[in-house]
Structures are given as C-alpha cells and as structure tokens.
Amino acid sequence: MARDDDDYNKPLFMISVAAELAGVHPQTLRAYEAKGLVSPKRTAGNTRMYSRADIDRLALIGDLTDEGINLAGVIRILDLEGRLEEREKKIEEIERKNRQLEKAVHDLQMKQTINAIVKVNDEPKFPWDGNKYRGSLGAGIDDGVDDGVDGSFGGGIL
Numbered sequence: 001m002a003r004d005d006d007d008y009n010k011p012l013f014m015i016s017v018a019a020e021l022a023g024v025h026p027q028t029l030r031a032y033e034a035k036g037l038v039s040p041k042r043t044a045g046n047t048r049m050y051s052r053a054d055i056d057r058l059a060l061i062g063d064l065t066d067e068g069i070n071l072a073g074v075i076r077i078l079d080l081e082g083r084l085e086e087r088e089k090k091i092e093e094i095e096r097k098n099r100q101l102e103k104a105v106h107d108l109q110m111k112q113t114i115n116a117i118v119k120v121n122d123e124p125k126f127p128w129d130g131n132k133y134r135g136s137l138g139a140g141i142d143d144g145v146d147d148g149v150d151g152s153f154g155g156g157i158l
Helices: 015-022 026-034 052-066 071-122
Strands: 048-050
Touching: 015 026, 015 048, 015 052, 026 048, 026 052, 048 052, 052 071
Parallel strands: none
Antiparallel strands: none
16 A cells, blocks of 8 residues: 555554554564564664554565465565556656646647648738738829829829
8 A cells, every 4th residue: 555645654653552453473573674574663762663554564464474475475575566666656757747748749739730820811812912002902002103093193283
C-alpha cells in the first residue's frame, strides 16, 4: 500500500506496540530488521519506532509467511514490489509529461491554424485589392490620370 501521507510514514509505535499490531513477537521484528525486511526509525535514545507503513509491511510479511513462503521468498517479493512501485511512479511522471506535451502540441496547432486563417484573410479578394486603389472601386482617389474617374478635371475649365 503506497501512500504519500506524512502521517503514514511517521514513526509512531514502539516495538512492543508494533509487534502487537502485527501479531508477532518483538524478537521477530528484530529478526525482520536484521534481514532487511523492515527498517524502523530510531529515536535519539536508539529506540525503534515503527510507522503505519511499517505495520502494513509487517502484515504483508505475515500474510506471505502464512502462505508458506520462506523469508528469502518474502525478501524477493518485497524487492519486486518496490521495483514495481518505482516503475509505476516513473510511468505516472511520463504520462504527466506526455499530457503537457500533448497540450503544447495542441496549442501550437491552434496557433498555426489561426495564423493560416489570418493569412488567408489578408490575401487580396478582388483584382483591385493590393494596389493603390482603395475604397469603393477606387472612386474619389486621385490616381494622377486625367480621366475624370477620380473627380479631378485636370484643373481646366469645362
């Protein structure tokens, strides 16, 4: 049972209480510690203190030994469980990063789509777009040609 709660890993129980909770003799806990099956924290006075996580681990060890698995097998199972938990954490991290990348790609694709739409809207739609004639078909704009279209009559008298 993997949990990130600080209380779950907080050393709370002395060896006698931990042994009672786990249903084993305190000497059994010392033997488990010697074999590396459990690692209780120590106080400044060197008293073993067990956490809820340690109690759960002791319960698992008890279940495995009750099923007939020897301590070498229990050690191997716990090692594999630890490796599996590490892999699961790595997978979660990779999945988190993958979601971030997918969002970044989506955002980039949206920007590219918007830029493409803006570019299409900036392209001339009519033959007179894009040249010096603007407004309503170029009316009222002096094009410098005395053709009477732009309202100038060459300065002469009619």
